[in-house]
Amino acid sequence: MIRVVLPGHLRALARVGSEVELQIDGPVTQRSVLDALEAQYPMLRGTIRDHVTHERRPFLRFFACAEDYSLEPPDTPLPDAVASGAEPLLIIGAIAGG
Amino acid sequence: MSGVRLLVGTRKGAFVLTSDGKRDKWDVSGPHFAGWEIYHLKGSPVNPNRVYASQTSGWFGQIIQRSDDGGKTWIQPGTPPSEKDAKQPRPPKGESNKFVYDTSAGTGKPLTTHMWYDGTQHPWEFKRVWHIEPSLTDADTVYAGVEDAGLFRSTDGGQNWQELAGLRGHGTGPRWQPGAGGMCLHTVILDPSNPQRIYIAISAAGAFRTDDAGKTWRPINKGLVSPYIPEPTAEVGHCVHHVAMHRSRPHVLFMQKHWDVMRSDNAGDSWQEVSGNLPTDFGFVIDVHAHDPETIYVVPIKSDGEHFPLDGKLRVYRSKSGGNEWGALTKGLPQKDCYVNVLRDAMSVDSLDKCGVYFGTTGGQVYGSADAGDSWTPIVQHLPAVLSVEVQTLS
Numbered sequence: 001m002i003r004v005v006l007p008g009h010l011r012a013l014a015r016v017g018s019e020v021e022l023q024i025d026g027p028v029t030q031r032s033v034l035d036a037l038e039a040q041y042p043m044l045r046g047t048i049r050d051h052v053t054h055e056r057r058p059f060l061r062f063f064a065c066a067e068d069y070s071l072e073p074p075d076t077p078l079p080d081a082v083a084s085g086a087e088p089l090l091i092i093g094a095i096a097g098g
Numbered sequence: 099m100s101g102v103r104l105l106v107g108t109r110k111g112a113f114v115l116t117s118d119g120k121r122d123k124w125d126v127s128g129p130h131f132a133g134w135e136i137y138h139l140k141g142s143p144v145n146p147n148r149v150y151a152s153q154t155s156g157w158f159g160q161i162i163q164r165s166d167d168g169g170k171t172w173i174q175p176g177t178p179p180s181e182k183d184a185k186q187p188r189p190p191k192g193e194s195n196k197f198v199y200d201t202s203a204g205t206g207k208p209l210t211t212h213m214w215y216d217g218t219q220h221p222w223e224f225k226r227v228w229h230i231e232p233s234l235t236d237a238d239t240v241y242a243g244v245e246d247a248g249l250f251r252s253t254d255g256g257q258n259w260q261e262l263a264g265l266r267g268h269g270t271g272p273r274w275q276p277g278a279g280g281m282c283l284h285t286v287i288l289d290p291s292n293p294q295r296i297y298i299a300i301s302a303a304g305a306f307r308t309d310d311a312g313k314t315w316r317p318i319n320k321g322l323v324s325p326y327i328p329e330p331t332a333e334v335g336h337c338v339h340h341v342a343m344h345r346s347r348p349h350v351l352f353m354q355k356h357w358d359v360m361r362s363d364n365a366g367d368s369w370q371e372v373s374g375n376l377p378t379d380f381g382f383v384i385d386v387h388a389h390d391p392e393t394i395y396v397v398p399i400k401s402d403g404e405h406f407p408l409d410g411k412l413r414v415y416r417s418k419s420g421g422n423e424w425g426a427l428t429k430g431l432p433q434k435d436c437y438v439n440v441l442r443d444a445m446s447v448d449s450l451d452k453c454g455v456y457f458g459t460t461g462g463q464v465y466g467s468a469d470a471g472d473s474w475t476p477i478v479q480h481l482p483a484v485l486s487v488e489v490q491t492l493s
Contacts, residue, residue: 007157007158009133009134009158010158042176042193043161043174043195045193045196046159046193046195046196047158047159047195048158051193051195057157057158059156059157060158093158094157
């Protein structure tokens with residue numbers, strides 16, 4: 001199972017705990033993880049990436065294994081530790097506003 | 099017994115304030131959607147327990163919420179009916195936060211760019227819902243005014259939204275420009291005497307009217323004068339802050355423009371200034387007394403560069419003559435050291451026998467008057483900055 005950690009406001013919106021688990025068949029990439037996440041929790045559509053363009057919303061970032069994958073192409077495979085479920089994919093709201 | 103319910107949207111959540119008809123003691127519930135910006139909430143005139151809310155965030159975008167019990171509990175439209183009452187409802191199946199501009203040729207030649215701050219053309223980009231206007235006749239039909247300026251409609255209780263693309267398609271869109279708050283469609287007024295007629299207002303484009311239920315639109319800005327834009331009497335480009343109407347006279351409109359308070363007696367075909375003796379005619383809110391269509395209210399703000407009341411005195415001004423002659427209402431309002439603002443959707447009136455008037459401030463106060471503005475009391479004083487106030491009169 002793939003593990004995804006959501007920011008607090010999206011946990012409240014999806015009515016889930018700090019971490020959700022997703023079943024993904026095939027390559028584990030940003031796109032496949034987000035597709036599976038939105039399929040399981042349709043209310044999250046549009047909150048992480050744009051409804052139409054599927055571009056990441058500007059103030060959200062994707063981290064895994066202490067690395068920032070936000071700017072990687074969406075079909076780039078995520079680390080093996082994420083694919084195996086050893087590490088979660090972290091979706092993080094940028095600290096902004098000051 | 100009669101009562102009132104205030105729906106208050108703030109920078110950090112929604113609050114529901116309720117009272118009986120005396121309006122002297124209030125129950126406060128909230129924050130609902132804590133931490134999110136709630137631009138607007140409004141109840142259905144057909145079913146007052148049906149309330150829609152615009153929940154938004156710079157991080158996570160737009161969410162639409164709906165309540166069917168007067169704001170006690172909320173769902174995202176599309177939640178399966180059998181799940182509504184479950185402790186842990188399953189996810190909604192709809193796409194209630196999907197606002198996609200209509201680019202199909204068949205719906206009115208929609209435009210793809212508008213004017214940017216520097217005068218260049220800029221693509222339309224959806225940002226948030228500023229204003230929700232439920233239908234006067236069907237609780238499942240609701241309109242949403244959005245930024246970047248467009249008008250959407252749902253006919254299934256907010257589950258799916260379609261743009262009324264004729265508004266952007268009528269031709270002047272490339273001359274619309276964002277105001278300081280963004281290019282927002284912030285006012286939607288449905289004509290109770292004519293279901294084909296809708297008024298909307300955009301900052302900074304101006305006011306528009308449809309007479310065919312949203313298929314085609316035309317600007318209604320004749321008489322507006324804005325010396326700070328390249329062409330002061332232009333057909334579009336005016337920074338209209340808010341428009342109000344009394345349901346008994348739907349052809350009479352009152353407008354708080356960036357500067358100037360205006361009035362139209364012909365459904366917006368032409369406007370005349372009625373600022374009269376106001377100490378400053380800059381401001382955001384304007385509203386009409388529930389029972390006297392010639393009595394109107396504004397909250398003068400010092401200037402576009404200083405968004406707070408003149409001299410630190412929070413004063414509502416009332417005209418009983420439809421403008422021009424104004425009197426200050428100060429009893430119960432702070433008359434020194436007050437530097438809050440009152441935003442465009444943050445005033446509302448109830449329709450009890452003695453008309454109640456309410457407004458919220460960016461300092462988190464919501465003031466109420468149970469005597470048509472003669473005296474005021476703070477209902478709550480320490481909310482987050484108030485973005486909108488709507489009142490429902492309950493029987």
